[in-house]
Amino acid sequence: MAVIAVHQFAQCITCHAWSPDQSMVAFCPNNNEVHIYRLVEDKWEKVHVLEKHDQVISGIDWSARSNRIVTASHDRNSYVWNLEGSEWVPTLVILRLNRAALCVQWSPKENKFAVGSGAKTVCICYYEQENNWWVSKLIRKRHDSSVTSVSWHPNNILLATTSTDGKCRVFSTFIKGVDAKDSKKGTSSDLKFGELIVQLDLSSSWTFGVKWSPSGNTLAYVGHNSMIYFVDDVGPSPLAQNVVFRDLPLRDVLFVSEKTVIGVGFDCNPMVFAADERGVWGFIRYLGERKTVSSGSTYGSQFSEAFGKFYGQSKHGVSNDAVETSKTRGAVHDNCINSIIPLGQHGILTRRFSTSGLDGRIVLWDLENEQDLLEL
Amino acid sequence: MAGAEGFVESDNAEAIITRIEHKTRKIESLLKQFKPVEALKTALEGTYAMTSDERCKSAHWIVVHRAIMAIKDVDGMLSSLDPEYYDILMKYLYRGLATGDRPTCDQCLRIHEKLTERAGHGCILRFLTDTVNTV
Numbered sequence: 347m348a349v350i351a352v353h354q355f356a357q358c359i360t361c362h363a364w365s366p367d368q369s370m371v372a373f374c375p376n377n378n379e380v381h382i383y384r385l386v387e388d389k390w391e392k393v394h395v396l397e398k399h400d401q402v403i404s405g406i407d408w409s410a411r412s413n414r415i416v417t418a419s420h421d422r423n424s425y426v427w428n429l430e431g432s433e434w435v436p437t438l439v440i441l442r443l444n445r446a447a448l449c450v451q452w453s454p455k456e457n458k459f460a461v462g463s464g465a466k467t468v469c470i471c472y473y474e475q476e477n478n479w480w481v482s483k484l485i486r487k488r489h490d491s492s493v494t495s496v497s498w499h500p501n502n503i504l505l506a507t508t509s510t511d512g513k514c515r516v517f518s519t520f521i522k523g524v525d526a527k528d529s530k531k532g533t534s535s536d537l538k539f540g541e542l543i544v545q546l547d548l549s550s551s552w553t554f555g556v557k558w559s560p561s562g563n564t565l566a567y568v569g570h571n572s573m574i575y576f577v578d579d580v581g582p583s584p585l586a587q588n589v590v591f592r593d594l595p596l597r598d599v600l601f602v603s604e605k606t607v608i609g610v611g612f613d614c615n616p617m618v619f620a621a622d623e624r625g626v627w628g629f630i631r632y633l634g635e636r637k638t639v640s641s642g643s644t645y646g647s648q649f650s651e652a653f654g655k656f657y658g659q660s661k662h663g664v665s666n667d668a669v670e671t672s673k674t675r676g677a678v679h680d681n682c683i684n685s686i687i688p689l690g691q692h693g694i695l696t697r698r699f700s701t702s703g704l705d706g707r708i709v710l711w712d713l714e715n716e717q718d719l720l721e722l
Numbered sequence: 723m724a725g726a727e728g729f730v731e732s733d734n735a736e737a738i739i740t741r742i743e744h745k746t747r748k749i750e751s752l753l754k755q756f757k758p759v760e761a762l763k764t765a766l767e768g769t770y771a772m773t774s775d776e777r778c779k780s781a782h783w784i785v786v787h788r789a790i791m792a793i794k795d796v797d798g799m800l801s802s803l804d805p806e807y808y809d810i811l812m813k814y815l816y817r818g819l820a821t822g823d824r825p826t827c828d829q830c831l832r833i834h835e836k837l838t839e840r841a842g843h844g845c846i847l848r849f850l851t852d853t854v855n856t857v
Contacts, residue, residue: 551851571851572844590809592842657835 348616348633348711349678350698353390355383356706361685363408363415364700368689372396372415373702374403380417382434398425398436405450405461412456418447424461424471426480439480441469449495455502457524462493468507470519470539485517485540494554495598500562504543508553514546514567516580548575548586555598555609566607566619568596574609574619576627589619591629600686600699602713608633610683610701616711618719630719633711634678681705735775741768742781749789758792759799765789766807766814769857779857786814791829796836808841812849813857 356375363372370393372382380396380403401420408415415427415434422443425436441447445464452459461469461482466489469482490511497506499516503525506516520527520537527537549569556567565577572595578585596611605621616633683703689710690696697713697720713719745764752761765786793799803811815837818830838846 550854569851570847572842572847590844590848592844594843595847653835653838657831 347635348713348716350710350712352678352710353708354706355381355390355708358681358704358706359685359702359708360402360404361406362687362700362702362708363406364687364689365408366410366413371700371708372406372408373708374406374417375706376402378402378419378421380406380415394434396425396427396434396436398438399423401446404446404448407450407452407459409452409456414452414456416450416452416459418450418461420446422446422463424450424459424469426459437480439471439482441471441482442484443467443469445492448492451496451498453498453502453519454500458502458519458521460496460498460505460519462496462507462509464492466491466493466509468493468496468505468517470505470521472521472524483519483521483539485519487540488515488517488542488545494552495556495567497556497558499558500560503537504562506556506558506565506567508556508567510552512547512549512551512553512569514548514553514556514565514575514577516543516545516565517541518543544580544582544584546575546577546584546586548577548588549573555596557599557601557607559601559604561604564601564604566599566601568599568609568611570595572596574599574607574627576607576619576621578625585625587627589627589629591617597682597684598686600688602688602697602699606719608686608699610686610703612682614679614681614683614703614705616683616686616701620719633716678709679703679705679707735778738775738778739781742778742785746785746788749785753789753792758789758794759802761792762786762789762799762811763803763807766810769810783814783817783857787818787826790814790818790833791826793829793833796833800833800836800840805841808837808845809848810857812837812841812845813852813855816849817857 358376360374360376370382370384372380374380378399378401381392382394383390384393399419399421403417403419405418418424424439424441424447426439427434427436441461443463443465447461447463449462450459458470458472468485471480471482474481489509492510493507494510495508503518503520504516505519508514518541520539551569551571553567553569558565565580568574572591574589576587594612596609599607599609601607607619609617618630619627620630621627681704683701685702687700688696689698689700700708700710702708749761749764769782815830815834818826
């Protein structure tokens with residue numbers, strides 16, 4: 347079984363992040379606080395509560411090497427928390443936003459972080475040593491709607507964003523004084539802050555969950571139309587693939603290898619996608635167990651009941667048992683999974699990851715025993 | 723951008739309507755040969771091409787409607803239909819359901835049930851979220 351552990355922490359979790367040694371987990375239980383729990387002898391104990399935000403926290407990221415937590419909230423603010431002694435001390439980051447912050451991520455070198463917002467802007471924040479504070483530079487142009495997700499390329503400069511305007515964009519976030527110019531590659535125009543490198547218009551619906559592959563060669567993101575998009579050779583002539591799948595839309599994805607992606611979303615069950623030898627991406631299987639509603643059984647789920655009523659209107663008879671639902675009873679998550687985080691060191695390929703969802707659970711997964719997936 | 727496209731389209735609209743008339747004749751002949759599945763495939767082909775023109779959409783719908791109503795064996799039809807047509811068929815089923823006409827709705831509902839079994843909820847979602855390629 348791919349599931350290692352299931353932890354019920356709250357009624358609903360919006361986002362979560364793990365400490366560098368994975369002994370502690372920070373999450374937002376759908377309010378304005380961040381709760382940090384530590385595993386003490388097989389039991390989870392609440393060790394810290396970070397209270398500074400006024401509204402729900404939509405994004406948390408915990409940097410692996412510098413051990414800092416960054417939080418972004420609907421109150422249009424972001425805080426960077428540093429552990430001093432046994433207390434987490436917040437530093438306000440003035441993002442200059444007039445709408446909610448929706449997502450946040452530390453860059454690979456942890457000297458910058460990106461915040462996507464409902465103000466159609468992306469804030470790139472970096473630390474200014476002289477003034478001892480975090481400065482925010484805004485990418486104001488280009489987005490027509492809320493920025494739902496951000497992801498850093500391994501080179502610490504390129505940033506991919508997805509938005510509810512249906513497009514995925516890649517920007518350069520080069521900041522003089524923070525980033526070193528790489529004289530080997532890239533023309534000078536690429537290195538301008540806020541420069542749009544590529545814009546992918548593959549989806550006609552909201553897009554979420556963008557991630558780069560470990561090498562930075564491939565991008566994956568999902569649309570709200572039950573499709574997942576894979577883009578190879580991101581650059582002037584990218585190769586895009588639209589993969590259609592059966593069930594409900596995804597919300598977030600994770601690369602567990604260069605050729606394997608796990609998607610999570612409204613089906614409450616992680617989906618595995620992989621590229622074959624020719625580089626063609628396709629759906630492989632679900633990770634968790636799926637029990638299909640067998641014919642003749644009572645309509646255990648709301649879906650079946652609704653479909654029953656829908657088809658019952660037809661005078662050609664009712665045969666609604668055969669409608670397959672992927673909402674299983676006894677499944678690991680029973681509400682939408684909205685976040686998937688790798689467990690292990692950043693940048694190093696890992697087969698372990700955790701998911702959190704609207705059901706308030708954090709579930710740890712390991713692909714170690716999934717032989718068929720390891721061989722992909 | 724939409725304006726410019728509309729300008730080009732009014733020329734194309736005539737071409738499309740002519741093509742639809744050809745299709746109608748082909749479909750009628752296929753139906754006479756008792757090949758309703760072929761008829762439906764022919765009807766569904768090329769329906770996306772450049773149509774934000776309402777007349778073209780209506781003409782396409784009439785053709786697809788004719789083919790849909792002629793289907794007797796829904797399971798058989800779906801088994802031989804290429805999966806790439808599932809999404810476009812779903813869109814036409816919803817258009818049929820929107821007409822409110824009893825026989826059309828019954829037929830569309832029957833096909834909808836089987837199509838959802840095969841194609842999953844994703845198919846319905848792609849119909850709901852696609853505001854660009856409407857039928």
